[in-house]
Amino acid sequence: MKPKLTIYDEPLLYAEGLSKLLVQAKIFSSIEICNSYENLSEHIEQNPPEFLMISSGNLVLTEMYSCIENIIIKNKNTKIIVIGKSFDVATIRKLFNKGIKSYLDRNSSYDEFLKSIQALMSNEIYICEYAKEMMINYISHEQEKQNSHIKDPLTKREMEILKHICNGLSSKDISELLFISINTVETHRKRILLKLNVKNSVGVVKYAIENKIFS
Structure with missing residues (x-):
């Protein structure tokens, strides 16, 4: 119904x-x-x-x-x-x-x-994409300050890939954009999700909200 x-x-x-x-x-x-x-x-x-x-x-x-x-x-x-x-x-x-x-x-x-x-x-x-971009920028800024919300900070390359993932790019698109192999992108993707303890980009949003990193 x-x-x-x-x-x-x-x-x-x-x-x-x-x-x-x-x-x-x-x-x-x-x-x-x-x-x-x-x-x-x-x-x-x-x-x-x-x-x-x-x-x-x-x-x-x-x-x-x-x-x-x-x-x-x-x-x-x-x-x-x-x-x-x-x-x-x-x-x-x-x-x-x-x-x-x-x-x-x-x-x-x-x-x-x-x-x-x-x-x-x-x-x-x-x-929405507008708010998601603000969220990613915030996480990036907090990573630079070694924020304690993420105990195992993302590397500069992982932050770069995270932004592309949240912008809807596939592993193939990211590999072509950054001139690295798809396997390398997949490895970075797994590490990112593991560090944030989420399953996908929607999980990143949930992580940000639940952990109140926008305070």
Whole structure:
């Protein structure tokens, strides 16, 4: 059975445009639009959706934190996607700690929104390319300072490969870009994931959030 989606956003024109695109994609069984917090609260209470998209244009951060907390308390199975306004890494981390499952930025594309839906349907979290790049830069900076969050620091080459992995490059692409063998790339990849104790690039995001390295 297809899930339900609720969009909490202003202006209404944008929300309606996104709704029409998603109807064509046939991902959701129903799509509801709310453009006021009162309307959203009433809708969530009467007909809680599996997915909820919240735009940061409607609420200041403190209101958004409270809104997310209230929704999660009443409907812990609702997967929340936040559309941010170039939030810094500390704010993004706090949003995940409050209970969201996906963070997209206002400049994220429609295709990236679909990727986030697919990730959430697989019970994974999703973070957009903009925020992911900030995360990688932060880890790189912390590595230079020999940060204690990673007991076995990544080498300069491993950090270079990590960035390429998170940018979606395959081992073959990385080997051609860096003029090294695929086997060498695979060895570096295994060491990176081993040091961070994760399975893939999504794991890197989880590691950053769970270990609060964005503080």
